[in-house]
Amino acid sequence: MLALAPDAASRKAGTRLGAAGPWSGTGRDATGAVWGLCKGSGSTPYRTVVDTTGPACSCSCPSRKFPCKHALGLLLLLASDDTAFRPGEPADWAAAWIAGRRARAAGKGEPAAGGDGARGPVDTAAARKRAERRAERVTDGAQELEQRLADLLRGGLAATDRSGYGLWEETAARMVDAQAPGLAARVRELGAITGSGPGRPVRLLEECGLLHLLDTAWLGRDRLPDPLAATVRTRVGLPMSAEGPPVRDHWLVLAQYDTPDGRLVTRRIWLYGRRTGRTALLLSFGAAGRAPAQALPVGATIDAELTPYPGGGRLRAELGEQFGATAPAGPPPGIAAAAAPAVYGNALREDPWLDAWPVTLREVIPVPSEDGWQVADAHADTYADGRTGSALPIAPAALSRPGLWKLVALSGGGPVTVFGEIGHRGFDPFTAWEPGEGEEEAGRSPGGSIVQLV
Amino acid sequence: MPRTTSPITSPASASLDSLPWEELVTSALLGTDRRPPTPRGGPAPADAPAALLDAAALHTVRQRAGLLPAVPEARPEPAAPDPRPALPEAARHRLAHLLADRSAPSGGGRRGTAPDLTELIPQWLATANRRGYRAPAALLPALLDAARARTDLRPQALAFAGPRGLWLAALNPDWKFALRGSASGPLRPDITDPDAVARLWEEGLFAERIALLDAVRAQDPPAGLALLAATWSTERAEDRLMFLDSLRSGLGGDDEAFLEQALSDRSRNVRATAAELLSALPESALAGRMAARATTCVNPDRTGDAASIAVEAPHECDAGMQRDGVIPVPPTGRGERSWWLGQLVEAAPLGVWEERFGGRPAEEIVALPVADDWAGELHTAWCRAAVRQRNPRWARALLGRPSAPPASGPGTASIAERSKLLAILDDDERASWVAGFIAAHGLSEAFQLLGVCTVPWAGPLGRAVVDALDIARDGGSYPWSFSGVMGLAERCLDPAEADRLEVLTAAQDELEGASPGAGGYWSEAFQRLVSTLRLRAAMEAELMP
Numbered sequence: 001m002l003a004l005a006p007d008a009a010s011r012k013a014g015t016r017l018g019a020a021g022p023w024s025g026t027g028r029d030a031t032g033a034v035w036g037l038c039k040g041s042g043s044t045p046y047r048t049v050v051d052t053t054g055p056a057c058s059c060s061c062p063s064r065k066f067p068c069k070h071a072l073g074l075l076l077l078l079a080s081d082d083t084a085f086r087p088g089e090p091a092d093w094a095a096a097w098i099a100g101r102r103a104r105a106a107g108k109g110e111p112a113a114g115g116d117g118a119r120g121p122v123d124t125a126a127a128r129k130r131a132e133r134r135a136e137r138v139t140d141g142a143q144e145l146e147q148r149l150a151d152l153l154r155g156g157l158a159a160t161d162r163s164g165y166g167l168w169e170e171t172a173a174r175m176v177d178a179q180a181p182g183l184a185a186r187v188r189e190l191g192a193i194t195g196s197g198p199g200r201p202v203r204l205l206e207e208c209g210l211l212h213l214l215d216t217a218w219l220g221r222d223r224l225p226d227p228l229a230a231t232v233r234t235r236v237g238l239p240m241s242a243e244g245p246p247v248r249d250h251w252l253v254l255a256q257y258d259t260p261d262g263r264l265v266t267r268r269i270w271l272y273g274r275r276t277g278r279t280a281l282l283l284s285f286g287a288a289g290r291a292p293a294q295a296l297p298v299g300a301t302i303d304a305e306l307t308p309y310p311g312g313g314r315l316r317a318e319l320g321e322q323f324g325a326t327a328p329a330g331p332p333p334g335i336a337a338a339a340a341p342a343v344y345g346n347a348l349r350e351d352p353w354l355d356a357w358p359v360t361l362r363e364v365i366p367v368p369s370e371d372g373w374q375v376a377d378a379h380a381d382t383y384a385d386g387r388t389g390s391a392l393p394i395a396p397a398a399l400s401r402p403g404l405w406k407l408v409a410l411s412g413g414g415p416v417t418v419f420g421e422i423g424h425r426g427f428d429p430f431t432a433w434e435p436g437e438g439e440e441e442a443g444r445s446p447g448g449s450i451v452q453l454v
Numbered sequence: 455m456p457r458t459t460s461p462i463t464s465p466a467s468a469s470l471d472s473l474p475w476e477e478l479v480t481s482a483l484l485g486t487d488r489r490p491p492t493p494r495g496g497p498a499p500a501d502a503p504a505a506l507l508d509a510a511a512l513h514t515v516r517q518r519a520g521l522l523p524a525v526p527e528a529r530p531e532p533a534a535p536d537p538r539p540a541l542p543e544a545a546r547h548r549l550a551h552l553l554a555d556r557s558a559p560s561g562g563g564r565r566g567t568a569p570d571l572t573e574l575i576p577q578w579l580a581t582a583n584r585r586g587y588r589a590p591a592a593l594l595p596a597l598l599d600a601a602r603a604r605t606d607l608r609p610q611a612l613a614f615a616g617p618r619g620l621w622l623a624a625l626n627p628d629w630k631f632a633l634r635g636s637a638s639g640p641l642r643p644d645i646t647d648p649d650a651v652a653r654l655w656e657e658g659l660f661a662e663r664i665a666l667l668d669a670v671r672a673q674d675p676p677a678g679l680a681l682l683a684a685t686w687s688t689e690r691a692e693d694r695l696m697f698l699d700s701l702r703s704g705l706g707g708d709d710e711a712f713l714e715q716a717l718s719d720r721s722r723n724v725r726a727t728a729a730e731l732l733s734a735l736p737e738s739a740l741a742g743r744m745a746a747r748a749t750t751c752v753n754p755d756r757t758g759d760a761a762s763i764a765v766e767a768p769h770e771c772d773a774g775m776q777r778d779g780v781i782p783v784p785p786t787g788r789g790e791r792s793w794w795l796g797q798l799v800e801a802a803p804l805g806v807w808e809e810r811f812g813g814r815p816a817e818e819i820v821a822l823p824v825a826d827d828w829a830g831e832l833h834t835a836w837c838r839a840a841v842r843q844r845n846p847r848w849a850r851a852l853l854g855r856p857s858a859p860p861a862s863g864p865g866t867a868s869i870a871e872r873s874k875l876l877a878i879l880d881d882d883e884r885a886s887w888v889a890g891f892i893a894a895h896g897l898s899e900a901f902q903l904l905g906v907c908t909v910p911w912a913g914p915l916g917r918a919v920v921d922a923l924d925i926a927r928d929g930g931s932y933p934w935s936f937s938g939v940m941g942l943a944e945r946c947l948d949p950a951e952a953d954r955l956e957v958l959t960a961a962q963d964e965l966e967g968a969s970p971g972a973g974g975y976w977s978e979a980f981q982r983l984v985s986t987l988r989l990r991a992a993m994e995a996e997l998m999p
Contacts, residue, residue: 017568018568080988080989080992146504149503149507150501150503150504151503152503153482153485153486153502153503153506153507154485154486154487154502154503155485155487156482156483156484156485156487156488157482157483157485158483158484158485159485201479201482201483202479204482205478205479205482205483205510206510206514208482208507208510209507209508209509209510209511209512209513209514210511210514210515212504212507212508212510212511213507213508213511213515216508337523338523340523341521341522341523344518344519344521345518345519345520345521348515348518348519349519352511352515365529367526367527367528367529367530368527368530368625369527370527374524374526374527376526376527376529377526389522389523389524389525389526390523390526391523391524391525391526391527392523392524393524402595402596405594405595405622405626406591406592406594406595408622408625409591409592409594409595409618409622410591410592412532412533412591412618412621412622413529413530413531413532413533413621414532414533424517424518424521434590434591434592451592
């Protein structure tokens with residue numbers, strides 16, 4: 001329930017309202033709607049309605065957070081003490097909203113996600129013209145960046161120590177002006193490498209090389225095959241839209257987490273399609289300090305259509321129509337840790353700028369290593385074909401996260417199934433499944449509950 | 455991989471691809487002007503920076519695509535299996551919620567109507583342990599973090615965490631505390647093997663030896679004594695003091711000879727502790743000696759008509775008294791004769807007084823007038839004696855009637871001493887005494903007394919507290935004057951009282967002369983009390999098997 005909260009403050013406030021105290025006139029109907037009046041600081045109480053099937057909510061409070069603390073509190077109250085809710089017909093003010101929502105839902109399934117209908121008729125010619133103008137500016141930006149990289153290499157990377165962040169910040173700002181946010185972000189990361197310790201020249205050269213590769217790929221995009229050209233456009237930061245036939249499947253929600261990203265909060269939701277065996281990533285954004293609106297409960301399986309975005313290995317997708325939830329199921333089949341680097345290697349063929357690729361590892365054991373942790377195959381002896389390695393280092397970013405300890409605790413020294421990203425920095429665990437009881441012998445059916453690690 | 459770069463790489467750079475990565479890095483670091491990258495057998499490319507970057511990109515992607523899995527390190531020993539049953543689903547969510555709230559930043563000063571979840575963690579853990587559940591593995595890190603921050607949680611949290619929790623703690627230096635023996639944890643020394651016990655006792659660290667002695671003593675008091683006696687003369691004075699303290703549990707007549715010997719110890723603190731332990735054994739020779747001394751000082755006064763007590767404090771503290779633990783030099787501000795008297799009476803078995811005063815029961819003896827202002831000194835000493843000898847008859851007598859005004863009655867008026875005396879009485883008697891006290895005197899002095907009552911509070915006690923809170927509200931003061939008692943009530947009231955309390959949560963009209971806004975705050979405080987009680991009832995229900 002609290003996972004729905006847009007931020008920590010709402011969570012706290014919602015928890016506070018999750019008690020009978022401030023509520024009056026609470027009730028619920030047979031279709032899953034609940035409502036109540038919450039006494040706030042003003043004279044008139046706030047009217048809060050929640051449709052638990054959505055979930056969706058409406059509240060008369062002025063808060064622009066969604067869901068607001070009153071809706072959260074109402075849901076918490078429902079969870080802790082549903083006798084406080086009088087079953088029956090909704091109050092007038094609640095009935096209107098519920099009826100409206102039901103009517104819309106009946107009309108076109110789940111409304112919220114798409115929103116394409118709202119877009120007005122587009123003047124295609126003008127749009128193309130705008131796109132061309134933007135491409136020209138990006139091209140100018142890419143050429144300028146090439147020039148700057150060349151100057152840098154001529155003078156030597158060692159010189160960047162002295163210029164510090166300023167040089168990169170200024171270059172990044174130029175790329176923002178050139179309307180190439182993807183290039184700007186990469187440049188900014190170069191600045192972060194400048195400040196970091198050993199192995200710096202190597203990482204700096206690697207990233208400069210990849211940045212140069214992206215520049216030249218953009219400048220020569222006419223000669224690239226379509227999928228790769230789409231990848232380049234995405235990486236440069238041009239707006240793309242999901243296209244192509246939607247993929248309907250039973251999607252297991254593997255993980256959902258937010259990362260602050262400058263003035264934005266980026267929410268990533270990882271999905272796994274039972275039938276297609278496909279992993280997809282939903283991205284949504286919110287202003288700083290505020291959670292993006294899209295939320296799916298981790299561990300649930302939804303019957304829905306996804307539309308993939310072009311480029312980048314077609315990992316990113318947009319959530320289309322939802323047809324409801326289905327029975328929960330266990331983790332994706334998964335592979336051995338020893339096989340994971342090859343999966344990443346393959347993905348690089350479609351997108352050489354990829355830092356990592358999603359993968360589910362089956363029956364791995366977290367093992368402490370000299371400067372961190374590894375995940376090692378529990379049954380490494382089955383790979384006796386000359387491969388000696390059967391472990392993946394845990395990515396440095398994950399070492400400081402409390403989730404790592406959850407993973408270790410779940411394992412208890414035994415095998416677990418874990419979903420995460422494998423990349424050149426190592427394996428970054430996102431989600432693990434609690435090993436079922438008494439299944440040390442049985443290789444399959446680790447049907448335990450899902451635990452998010454990020 | 456080259457497939458993706460070939461269409462856009464300039465032909466001039468192709469030859470750089472064969473250069474070793476290290477040379478590329480060196481060239482990049484120093485600058486292509488100073489150190490142009492030169493392929494073997496060829497001139498440096500015309501556009502050196504671009505060629506270098508092309509080669510670097512190719513190398514980077516090639517190297518990433520060709521990553522190999524690492525060689526695994528030695529696996530940790532798997533955690534010992536935990537046979538306890540898993541938590542019910544709802545209880546598991548509750549625990550996650552309680553632990554998450556602990557780490558959340560506290561929002562502002564006033565507490566509002568929501569329960570203080572952190573304060574409920576100890577109770578939740580105690581119940582879960584009583585029912586014998588296994589901790590969910592995913593919550594172990596949060597649980598250990600909570601126990602790290604709050605030492606009072608540790609025993610229960612570690613018992614709940616079980617073998618998996620200890621296994622985990624051994625892997626993270628942050629949780630080292632868990633490995634320092636907890637009395638109830640599986641780190642308790644194995645005392646079934648006499649050889650291992652003897653070896654640990656001979657070679658162990660001090661903490662290990664203390665734990666061992668406590669464990670052996672709990673199982674078999676004479677064996678613990680024998681262990682200690684064997685090495686007694688070689689122990690350091692500080693250690694002797696700590697070890698001697700371990701004899702407190704399971705203290706009995708068997709220990710007398712050893713303790714009597716310790717009265718001649720080199721260390722004064724050891725001597726004092728030995729004397730204290732002996733005086734808790736009414737049959738001991740020391741108790742007899744103290745009784746003889748005390749009864750020469752305190753006697754029935756036969757001069758007047760009515761029965762009363764005459765006191766003649768000792769005139770000196772001789773070597774015999776000092777050997778029996780009487781400290782000759784009083785603290786600053788106290789007369790030495792009353793100081794000696796107090797120590798004699800405290801160490802004398804209480805039974806001698808009943809004999810001395812013609813078979814009168816303790817109540818009557820306590821009520822007798824005492825000559826020459828000695829009453830305070832004598833009664834205080836009796837209080838200490840009752841606590842030390844755990845004598846409920848005397849404790850009851852010294853407490854007096856709960857409704858009596860504290861200053862007027864016999865016995866003691868000190869709240870601290872009263873709570874110690876109460877601790878000797880059984881649960882029901884303790885609860886009803888405190889209930890009577892609160893009914894008569896209100897809550898202002900009740901906090902410490904409530905602290906010694908068993909949780910959940912018995913019915914009469916709970917009602918007395920609630921009534922007193924209601925009266926305090928009508929009195930017009932602010933609820934935070936009673937925040938200590940409120941907090942206790944949230945944790946200790948029987949959850950079944952919630953319904954009865956509901957009426958108090960209604961906001962009341964402002965009373966004449968009340969502090970401004972007090973009514974609203976009181977109704978908020980009662981709402982919090984009710985919602986906390988409801989929450990505790992829900993927690994309890996979730997943990998039912």
